Amino acid sequence: MLPLRVMWSLITSGQMGLLKRLGKSSTELYRMCFLARAGELGLLKRLGPEGATLGELAEVLEVGPERRPALEALLDLGVTLRELEAKHGRYRRKGYLAKQLAKAGNDSWQAMTSEVSGLHVASLAAAPGGESEARRLAETTAAFSSVIARSSRVLEPVLTVVTRELAPTAGPFHVLEVGCGSGVYVREALRRNPETTVVAVERVPDVAKTAVAAICQEGFADRCRMVNDDVRKLSFSQEFDLITLHNNIYYFLEEERPGLLSRLRSWLKPGGRLAVTTVCRGEGGPLSRVLMLWSTVTADAGSLPSPGGFSALLAQAGFTGVRTRHLFPGEAYALFTGENPA
Numbered sequence: 001m002l003p004l005r006v007m008w009s010l011i012t013s014g015q016m017g018l019l020k021r022l023g024k025s026s027t028e029l030y031r032m033c034f035l036a037r038a039g040e041l042g043l044l045k046r047l048g049p050e051g052a053t054l055g056e057l058a059e060v061l062e063v064g065p066e067r068r069p070a071l072e073a074l075l076d077l078g079v080t081l082r083e084l085e086a087k088h089g090r091y092r093r094k095g096y097l098a099k100q101l102a103k104a105g106n107d108s109w110q111a112m113t114s115e116v117s118g119l120h121v122a123s124l125a126a127a128p129g130g131e132s133e134a135r136r137l138a139e140t141t142a143a144f145s146s147v148i149a150r151s152s153r154v155l156e157p158v159l160t161v162v163t164r165e166l167a168p169t170a171g172p173f174h175v176l177e178v179g180c181g182s183g184v185y186v187r188e189a190l191r192r193n194p195e196t197t198v199v200a201v202e203r204v205p206d207v208a209k210t211a212v213a214a215i216c217q218e219g220f221a222d223r224c225r226m227v228n229d230d231v232r233k234l235s236f237s238q239e240f241d242l243i244t245l246h247n248n249i250y251y252f253l254e255e256e257r258p259g260l261l262s263r264l265r266s267w268l269k270p271g272g273r274l275a276v277t278t279v280c281r282g283e284g285g286p287l288s289r290v291l292m293l294w295s296t297v298t299a300d301a302g303s304l305p306s307p308g309g310f311s312a313l314l315a316q317a318g319f320t321g322v323r324t325r326h327l328f329p330g331e332a333y334a335l336f337t338g339e340n341p342a
Contacts, residue, residue, distance in 0.1 A: 029117075031081050035097055036113040038078060044093060044102040044110075051090035111150035119144045120290050129297035138299040145204040149181040152247050156184055158327050159246060159277060162335055163188045166242055166275055171195055176240045176267065178231045179203070179248035183211030190220045198224045199240075201231050232260070236267040243268060245276045249310075250295045253302040261317035268340035274319060276336040277327070281306050284332025307334055314338040 009015075038044050046052060046060060054072055057063070063071050075091055078084035083095035093099050101110045122140050126133040141148075167173060167189045173196045180186050180200040189196050200215075202208035208228040215224050227234065232252075243264050252260055264274055279288050281304040288304075295301050305313070307324050314322045319338025327333050 032113055033117045034077055034081055035101055036117040039101050039110040040114055044098055047091055047093045051092035053089050108150055108153035111147050112154055114147050115151045123294040123297060126297045127293055134297060134299035137297055141298055146206055149207045152181055153184060159185055160188055167192050169193050173241050174239055176243045178245045180211055181207060183214050186224060187215060187218055190223055199227060200224055201227045203230045238267060238269055240268050241272050243274045247277060249276055249278045250302050250304055257313060258317060265318050265340050270340060270342040272340045274338050279304055280332045280334050288332035310336055
């Protein structure tokens with residue numbers, strides 16, 4: 001134990017308070033990183049009620065003898081964070097987050113831990129940015145494409161309601177979804193109306209492949225066409241009743257958005273609607289601020305739109321009846337809609 005005079009010096013100088021506060025913040029960062037890695041390894045799901053020994057985990061995770069010390073250190077960190085417990089040589093889930101993230105229905109939240117600890121932390125580390133940092137972060141973002149497609153499903157309860165509001169329950173209805181991700185809203189629209197047909201565009205091959213598998217599994221292959229390409233390279237006739245862009249307008253540079261929106265309007269039938277959901281700048285909590293930071297330091301990404309600015313942009317592109325609706329009270333997430341005039 002430190003001498004009393006040393007302890008007193010640490011207290012009066014403020015060092016003890018600094019140590020305590022930084023220690024607490026560091027612990028939460030380590031917790032997020034641990035849960036992300038343990039979840040992606042499948043470790044959390046394998047630690048059922050009976051638990052597992054180090055050897056059993058090493059075998060099922062295919063960790064060789066030379067890597068077992070690292071696996072044991074990872075498990076020990078989980079115990080120290082109280083997300084795991086170790087009794088009689090067996091590891092079990094203990095913490096609330098470890099238990100919740102192990103549930104099959106919470107995969108989107110598991111993916112969110114990976115996005116935050118990997119991509120969001122990398123965005124902070126790259127600020128205020130530069131050409132090399134911007135390119136490196138763009139590569140990191142591309143590597144996280146599948147994770148982002150999964151994590152974006154935390155918004156599924158809200159966007160499912162939005163999809164039901166936008167898509168009718170009967171009658172021929174043709175939809176273009178730009179950046180369909182997991183395809184969850186495509187499937188909701190197809191499920192809702194047996195006469196709905198969809199063109200789903202997704203530029204990331206692995207994400208598109210996963211979406212196609214889910215669409216086919218539900219028996220919708222004959223009513224949905226997947227296009228694995230960038231929408232900027234595509235051309236359609238004036239054929240759609242609805243075009244949607246969920247959580248991806250910031251993948252388009254600000255200077256190309258007027259042209260993009262005009263092209264999208266030209267693909268809508270008279271009276272057809274465009275619907276865009278996005279996090280907006282200048283509102284919300286830390287998450288929206290981090291996404292704003294990401295959008296400003298990543299190559300080929302565009303800044304988050306402001307509610308008023310994006311509404312004006314839609315009007316300039318020829319849309320009428322432009323409306324903005326905040327989907328969370330006091331938060332930065334909004335739905336923009338506009339119609340192609342007759």
